[in-house]
Amino acid sequence: MLKYLRKRLVMMVFLLLGMTFIVFASLYFAPGDPAEIAAGPSATMEEIELMRQYLGLDRPFIVQYGTYLWNLLHGDFGTSLITRQPILSELLIRLPNTLNLATSAMILACLIGIPLGIVAAIYKDTWIDNTLTTLSLAGISIPNFWLGTVLIIYFCVQLGWFPTGGMSEFFWTKTGFRQAFLPALSLGMQTAAGFTRIGRSSMLDVLQSDYIRTARSKGLRGSKIVWVHALRNALIPIVTQMGTSFGSLLGGSIVTEQVFAVNGIGTYLINAINQRNYNAVQSTVLVIAFMFLLVNLIVDLLYLVIDPRIKYE
Amino acid sequence: MEREKVLDVKNLYAVFKIQKKEYEVLHDISFDVHRNETVCIVGESGCGKSVTTLCVMGLLPKNGRVISGSIEVDGTDLTKLSANEVRKFRGKKMGMIFQEPMTALNPLLTIGYQLRENLMLHRLVDKKTADKMAVEYLTKVGIANPESRLKQYPFQLSGGLRQRVLIAMVLSAQPDLLIADEPTTALDVTIQKQVLSLLNGLKKDMNAGIMFITHDLGVVAEIADKVVVLYAGRKVEEGSAQQVFNDPRHPYTVGLMKAVPNVDKDEFVIEPIPGMFPNITEEIPGCRFNPRCAYTKQCPLCTKEAPEMLEVEPGHFVACHLVKENAQ
Numbered sequence: 292m293l294k295y296l297r298k299r300l301v302m303m304v305f306l307l308l309g310m311t312f313i314v315f316a317s318l319y320f321a322p323g324d325p326a327e328i329a330a331g332p333s334a335t336m337e338e339i340e341l342m343r344q345y346l347g348l349d350r351p352f353i354v355q356y357g358t359y360l361w362n363l364l365h366g367d368f369g370t371s372l373i374t375r376q377p378i379l380s381e382l383l384i385r386l387p388n389t390l391n392l393a394t395s396a397m398i399l400a401c402l403i404g405i406p407l408g409i410v411a412a413i414y415k416d417t418w419i420d421n422t423l424t425t426l427s428l429a430g431i432s433i434p435n436f437w438l439g440t441v442l443i444i445y446f447c448v449q450l451g452w453f454p455t456g457g458m459s460e461f462f463w464t465k466t467g468f469r470q471a472f473l474p475a476l477s478l479g480m481q482t483a484a485g486f487t488r489i490g491r492s493s494m495l496d497v498l499q500s501d502y503i504r505t506a507r508s509k510g511l512r513g514s515k516i517v518w519v520h521a522l523r524n525a526l527i528p529i530v531t532q533m534g535t536s537f538g539s540l541l542g543g544s545i546v547t548e549q550v551f552a553v554n555g556i557g558t559y560l561i562n563a564i565n566q567r568n569y570n571a572v573q574s575t576v577l578v579i580a581f582m583f584l585l586v587n588l589i590v591d592l593l594y595l596v597i598d599p600r601i602k603y604e
Numbered sequence: 605m606e607r608e609k610v611l612d613v614k615n616l617y618a619v620f621k622i623q624k625k626e627y628e629v630l631h632d633i634s635f636d637v638h639r640n641e642t643v644c645i646v647g648e649s650g651c652g653k654s655v656t657t658l659c660v661m662g663l664l665p666k667n668g669r670v671i672s673g674s675i676e677v678d679g680t681d682l683t684k685l686s687a688n689e690v691r692k693f694r695g696k697k698m699g700m701i702f703q704e705p706m707t708a709l710n711p712l713l714t715i716g717y718q719l720r721e722n723l724m725l726h727r728l729v730d731k732k733t734a735d736k737m738a739v740e741y742l743t744k745v746g747i748a749n750p751e752s753r754l755k756q757y758p759f760q761l762s763g764g765l766r767q768r769v770l771i772a773m774v775l776s777a778q779p780d781l782l783i784a785d786e787p788t789t790a791l792d793v794t795i796q797k798q799v800l801s802l803l804n805g806l807k808k809d810m811n812a813g814i815m816f817i818t819h820d821l822g823v824v825a826e827i828a829d830k831v832v833v834l835y836a837g838r839k840v841e842e843g844s845a846q847q848v849f850n851d852p853r854h855p856y857t858v859g860l861m862k863a864v865p866n867v868d869k870d871e872f873v874i875e876p877i878p879g880m881f882p883n884i885t886e887e888i889p890g891c892r893f894n895p896r897c898a899y900t901k902q903c904p905l906c907t908k909e910a911p912e913m914l915e916v917e918p919g920h921f922v923a924c925h926l927v928k929e930n931a932q
Binding site for chain 1: 691712
């Protein structure tokens with residue numbers, strides 16, 4: 292188990308290393324001049340040239356990349372070209388908001404998506420199943436920025452039930468819940484619909500299995516068969532999906548944060564791209580990638596809890 | 605002495621719906637199982653053996669249903685009961701052992717849990733007593749170190765052991781009727797032998813009736829008291845094991861016997877039954893076996909009329925025009 296964990300962590304370091312290279316290279320070769328942006332709009336050619344030397348942008352690619360890595364290793368994510376603040380501290384201020392949003396979206400998706408999938412499987416080929424399958428198809432197809440806008444117009448502007456935007460507290464507080472509910476709903480809808488579809492098909496598989504037939508031949512109640520014998524087995528593919536979904540929630544939060552005016556790393560990333568704040572873009576992407584890898588590791592460890600057949604050596 | 609009937613199936617008809625059309629899978633099936641008796645239901649794949657067990661257990665898939673006839677277990681007609689009332693019979697009065705021990709246990713629950721659950725439901729005991737009884741039953745089916753097995757998961761057990769666990773589970777509810785659907789098919793021959801002798805011993809112990817489904821005549825010879833031969837959803841022959849083995853009357857039964865390799869004979873020949881087993885969507889007028897029967901040409905009735913059951917000797921029934929003609 293510990294050996295497995297060590298192996299996974301070492302693998303993670305290499306994956307992150309690969310990530311840094313891809314992000315660094317793609318920004319290096321992208322059009323636009325960071326020195327020009329850092330020097331400001333009124334700078335002369337000489338000033339820009341000085342800035343280029345100051346930032347080390349005149350040095351060869353490999354040296355720049357090496358310096359970047361070296362600084363990363365020392366916990367230095369670089370300085371924002373715009374605000375002159377350390378990027379790490381700027382990210383750390385915004386990260387909780389994004390995690391708050393993604394986590395509440397994930398929880399909401401699980402609470403909505405998984406039970407509906409299971410209900411659809413139990414009532415297979417009835418109007419309940421047909422309705423849920425159609426709804427889940429709609430849920431997957433609706434873009435989250437559109438859903439977010441519609442939710443704001445209806446629930447915030449017309450009904451006034453929720454604030455139109457902003458995020459200051461975690462979702463488990465009262466204010467935090469009101470702030471997070473609609474963004475989480477619009478962000479988590481596609482994930483929920485995905486869970487419904489996967490939950491349905493995996494539950495159907497399980498319900499047709501031999502051990503469910505055995506359970507029925509024992510004369511167990513239908514509810515016990517579903518809760519004790521089927522559900523845990525059906526959860527295994529859903530947990531796999533959770534891992535990858537969390538990644539897309541982090542990605543999706545970039546858009547949702549814009550719609551709901553949440554000051555998270557998504558908003559930060561968009562601004563950084565618009566302002567050609569290269570250092571900031573690099574570091575933000577790296578942080579998102581890191582979280583994605585971390586969540587997938589957690590999911591793999593979660594299998595141990597669910598499935599006794601899985602042992603990591 | 606007339607032994608008590610635990611299962612009495614009378615004139616059972618069942619259909620399966622395939623693409624909005626219903627096809628008959630069981631046609632006028634009747635047989636009974638007494639206490640301390642093993643009845644083997646024999647036939648090719650698709651002849652209706654498994655469907656018969658599912659009808660009795662009330663576990664037919666959604667597209668299947670019983671249209672008429674009765675299934676009496678301990679004197680109660682299950683076809684008259686609601687699904688929930690039949691559920692209360694399952695496990696308690698009739699237990700079933702399936703063909704695939706490898707997949708018949710829940711992979712995520714311990715052996716102990718799966719046994720305990722059954723005991724608590726049918727024997728109404730608490731958790732502690734259930735664990736004690738589980739150990740007893742595991743010992744009874746010949747599992748060593750039963751205490752440690754309780755904590756294990758199915759994947760840690762071999763196929764033979766899993767089948768024993770399943771048998772222990774079924775027996776622990778003390779059913780009057782034990783239904784075994786090819787319980788030894790997935791096991792290798794030595795384990796098969798062990799499981800069969802285990803079932804034989806337990807039958808006497810528990811004083812239960814066994815309905816045993818198989819296509820393996822070797823197994824039949826070993827355990828059967830009575831044999832029912834099915835062909836394409838119809839009963840073609842029924843009799844005591846001696847009657848059917850020593851004096852098979854229906855051409856299909858005769859064909860089945862000839863298709864078993866006999867190592868005692870000098871020439872090692874298997875005589876297969878010609879032709880293919882009919883699909884359930886196929887309609888065959890007259891005797892369902894007539895396209896594959898060697899005697900059809902001699903007997904014009906075979907392709908026109910379905911043969912009736914005829915008692916050729918006490919307790920030995922055959923549905924064949926030819927047998928009827930010869931008898932007259």
